[in-house]
Amino acid sequence: DVYALGAIFYEMLTSVPAWQGSTMIAVASARLLKPPPDPRARRADIPEEIATIVLRAMARAKHDRFASVSDMRSELELARAVRPSANLRLQRPVALEPRARSIAVLPFQNRGDAADDYVADGLTEELIDALAGSQLAVRARGAVMPFSGTDRDARDVGRMLGVDIVVEGSLRRAGGMLHVNARVVGVEDGFHLWARRFDVSERRVLQVADEISAAAARAADAPAMGPRERAADDEQAIDLFLRGRYELNKVSPEATRAAIGHLERALMRLPNDPAILSAYAQAQYRRFAFIADDPRVDEAFEIGERAARRALDLSPALDDAQIALASLHLTIADNTNAAREVIAALRAGGWTSASVQDLHGRLLGE
Numbered sequence: 001d002v003y004a005l006g007a008i009f010y011e012m013l014t015s016v017p018a019w020q021g022s023t024m025i026a027v028a029s030a031r032l033l034k035p036p037p038d039p040r041a042r043r044a045d046i047p048e049e050i051a052t053i054v055l056r057a058m059a060r061a062k063h064d065r066f067a068s069v070s071d072m073r074s075e076l077e078l079a080r081a082v083r084p085s086a087n088l089r090l091q092r093p094v095a096l097e098p099r100a101r102s103i104a105v106l107p108f109q110n111r112g113d114a115a116d117d118y119v120a121d122g123l124t125e126e127l128i129d130a131l132a133g134s135q136l137a138v139r140a141r142g143a144v145m146p147f148s149g150t151d152r153d154a155r156d157v158g159r160m161l162g163v164d165i166v167v168e169g170s171l172r173r174a175g176g177m178l179h180v181n182a183r184v185v186g187v188e189d190g191f192h193l194w195a196r197r198f199d200v201s202e203r204r205v206l207q208v209a210d211e212i213s214a215a216a217a218r219a220a221d222a223p224a225m226g227p228r229e230r231a232a233d234d235e236q237a238i239d240l241f242l243r244g245r246y247e248l249n250k251v252s253p254e255a256t257r258a259a260i261g262h263l264e265r266a267l268m269r270l271p272n273d274p275a276i277l278s279a280y281a282q283a284q285y286r287r288f289a290f291i292a293d294d295p296r297v298d299e300a301f302e303i304g305e306r307a308a309r310r311a312l313d314l315s316p317a318l319d320d321a322q323i324a325l326a327s328l329h330l331t332i333a334d335n336t337n338a339a340r341e342v343i344a345a346l347r348a349g350g351w352t353s354a355s356v357q358d359l360h361g362r363l364l365g366e
Contacts, residue, residue, distance in 0.1 A: 002065050002072060006036075006057025013050075014042040018058060035060065049079035101220045102163040103131060104139035107148035108180075109170040116173045119205065121249065122242035123180070126209035127167060127216075132319070132353040134213075134222045139163060140354030141249075158187030165193070167216050178202055182212045184219045193219035203235035205242070206275075240266035241276050248283055256286040274315035281308035281324035289331045304328050317348040323355050326363070335366050 010018040018037055021027040036058035040051050053075050059065045066072040105127045110120040124141075131138045139161050147157050158166040169182035180198040185191070194215045198208050217223070244262035247255040263280040270276055284304030287294055294300070305328055311321035326341035342363050345356045 002057050002069060003059075005069065005072065006054050006065075009054050010037075010039050010058065013039050013046060013054070016042065032060070047079065050076075053079065101165065101222065102137040102139070103165040103167065103216060103220060104144055104158060104161045104163045105131065105216075106144055106154065106157060106166060106168040108168075108182075109149070110172070111170050112172040112174065116171075118243050118246035119173060119178070120171055121246050123171065123205060123209055125245060125249075126206060127213050129320070130209060130213035131167075131216060132355075134217045134220075136217065136220055136222050137163075138354070140358075142354075154183075154185045155187050155190050158185070163187060165216065165220050167212065169212070173202070176202060178205055178208070180208055182215075184216045201235070203233045203238055206238060234269050237266045237269035237273070237276070240269075241273075241279065244276075244283065245279050248279065248286070251286075253291045256283055256291060259283045260287065272310075272314060274311040274318050274321065277307045277311035277314070278318055278320040278324060281305070281311065281321060282327075285324050285327045285331070288328065301328055301332070319345050319348070319353050319356055322348075323359055326359055330359075330362065330366065333366075335363065338363055 007018050019027045019030045021030055036055050038051060039054055040046050040048075053072065056075075057065055057072060066075070105124055108120040108124050110117050124144075128138060128141055128144075143161060150157075154166045154168045158164075164187055166185045166187055167182065168185065169180060171178055171180045173179075178198070178200055180200070182196055182198070183192055184194040186193055196212075196215070198204075198211075200208060240262045244259045244266060247259035247262065260280070260283045263276060263283055266273075266276045267280060281304045284300045284307065288297060288300035288304060291297060304324060308321045308325040308328070311318055312325070315321070322341045322345040326338040326345070329335070329338035329341070342356065342360050345353070346360065
């Protein structure tokens with residue numbers, strides 16, 4: 001702690017880190033092999049007493065440092081007594097960028113038949129994906145799904161997740177119609193920033209997700225988002241798409257096979273829908289990477305790559321397609337092409353997407 005505090009003081013006084021280098025290893029080596037740099041070499045007006053304290057705190061050998069932070073504080077108070085008129089300004093104070101407002105989409109509750117859970121799950125995922133394209137910091141699916149099926153107060157969950165705003169709601173499917181209730185709630189004050197009830201045909205579930213996400217972005221003072229690209233309205237294809245993604249989220253060989261079946265039938269109806277193509281590419285990646293006993297596993301890479309590229313031709317900034325493509329290339333250790341897709345996703349706004357950043361981290365690990 002004493003060493004770290006000395007390093008912080010050095011940077012506060014000089015505006016640069018004490019130890020520098022082109023790599024982490026170079027920085028670590030410098031700390032081990034060189035004596036601590038004198039802050040007066042960068043700033044001549046630092047009093048000798050202060051420079052001595054900083055240098056002693058950063059001494060390489062532990063026994064050469066202060067025995068405790070209390071001892072260090074005593075030396076600082078003594079230095080102030082020696083030079084009561086000294087008024088050191090911090091070098092070039094850094095103006096922090098405003099923190100992006102944060103938001104979480106809580107799992108929508110299915111108030112109808114349990115067989116319709118996949119619709120609630122699909123609406124939740126669509127909202128998370130849509131908001132990830134805004135300038136909001138969006139909690140990932142994995143962070144919010146543990147709250148599925150709970151009746152916790154939205155503000156309490158928002159505090160647990162460390163976000164400013166929460167989107168919550170419920171749906172019920174009946175007679176070919178969807179009845180959706182959605183709310184956007186401020187975590188700090190509990191105010192309903194927006195609320196609406198939708199009574200729509202089943203084929204409009206994805207458009208409902210667009211409307212809710214746009215309202216949530218406006219409530220958070222984020223730039224307005226346009227609707228996501230959809231190839232067409234086909235109730236059966238949309239239903240198959242939602243079922244396919246629901247199975248994909250189970251992450252098992254059996255669920256992956258089921259997802260592929262649903263998505264292939266969806267593509268027979270809407271062969272040029274970028275969202276369905278992207279989900280199909282992700283399913284093929286799972287098949288290629290994790291189902292070794294699949295007799296046609298060797299075809300999965302080519303099928304997945306073809307679907308992802310077709311999705312990107314139709315919707316060039318589609319995160320999911322770039323993630324699927326990069327994941328496929330990472331699986332065969334083609335890190336160069338994986339990096340191209342990750343960089344493209346980041347440049348297209350994927351820095352706010354947990355999935356893109358997760359893949360970015362995996363790539364950097366390689």
